[in-house]
Amino acid sequence: MTGPGRAIREIHSLEDLAERGTFLCRVHPLAKVLVTIWYLLLVMSFGKYDITGLLGMSVYPVILMILGDISAGQAIRRMRPILLMVCLVGLANPLFDRELLGTFGGIKITSGMLSMVTLFFKTAFAVAASYILMATTTMEQICYALRKLRVPQILVTVLLLIYRYLVMMLKEADRIMQAYRLRAPGERGIRKGAWGPLAGQMLLRSMDRAQAVYESMTLRGFRGEFFLRGRFLPPHRSVFYGIGWAVVLAVFRFLPVFRLVGRVFIS
Numbered sequence: 001m002t003g004p005g006r007a008i009r010e011i012h013s014l015e016d017l018a019e020r021g022t023f024l025c026r027v028h029p030l031a032k033v034l035v036t037i038w039y040l041l042l043v044m045s046f047g048k049y050d051i052t053g054l055l056g057m058s059v060y061p062v063i064l065m066i067l068g069d070i071s072a073g074q075a076i077r078r079m080r081p082i083l084l085m086v087c088l089v090g091l092a093n094p095l096f097d098r099e100l101l102g103t104f105g106g107i108k109i110t111s112g113m114l115s116m117v118t119l120f121f122k123t124a125f126a127v128a129a130s131y132i133l134m135a136t137t138t139m140e141q142i143c144y145a146l147r148k149l150r151v152p153q154i155l156v157t158v159l160l161l162i163y164r165y166l167v168m169m170l171k172e173a174d175r176i177m178q179a180y181r182l183r184a185p186g187e188r189g190i191r192k193g194a195w196g197p198l199a200g201q202m203l204l205r206s207m208d209r210a211q212a213v214y215e216s217m218t219l220r221g222f223r224g225e226f227f228l229r230g231r232f233l234p235p236h237r238s239v240f241y242g243i244g245w246a247v248v249l250a251v252f253r254f255l256p257v258f259r260l261v262g263r264v265f266i267s
Helices: 003-018 029-044 051-067 072-090 111-136 139-148 153-183 192-219 235-254 257-266
Strands: 100-104 107-110
Touching: 003 111, 003 153, 029 051, 029 111, 029 139, 029 235, 051 111, 051 235, 051 257, 072 111, 107 111, 139 153, 153 192
Parallel strands: none
Antiparallel strands: 100 107
16 A cells, blocks of 8 residues: 555544544534643643653543543554654753753663653643544534634634645545556656656646535535534533543642642551
8 A cells, every 4th residue: 555545544544533422522522622722731831841740641641542442552653753753853852951860770860851751741642632632523523613712714614625635635646656656567666757747747636626625515505614413412511521621630730649649648
């Protein structure tokens, strides 16, 4: 399978996950979007050395993966490119921040090492929360929630069309690459001289398909507004979900939960 083909399969897999009937998929999308935004703000607010408090925020993705029946292995595999990139960026921290904090097992622990680990966990938690939102909420439902939050209609429409256009570009790229391989079976990859014509052809074909899709959307009555479809939890349960998570996350952010629990067990 080609690279674009694998990307298309991953996108369709996420869409299938979001259309299941699990508890998390039936929560109102506005509640899920608000909780995700609140979680991202709290995670980003931790200091670069506050690793102990940051680890407490892992309760959110862990519990949601259980409620949403989401495979942790698949989530890690899909987040791997971003996490590897963050690791490469964070490797520079120990070189510039060399203040000695202590030793552990004979290894000197510097503030740069601590900030590197904190950066990794911040990114991992933020990406995990975004992934869980995408795996339990369709793009149309996310756009509906954004409109309820008074995000400008033009921005929400552009977001939806970019998402659809990206899928079309990947499909056209997959077709073109398969056709090229059938016509040149002995070549490894695509010749440099063919990159320009193939890229231009892919762009033109995907633009034509995108225009046809947009015209069909307008003919069916699309005017930039979004409506919910499907079966959701009663409104009061979605409200309780949002308020409950907001309180729990605030407690883990502003109170030393691990320290308090440790004191209880010690006493």
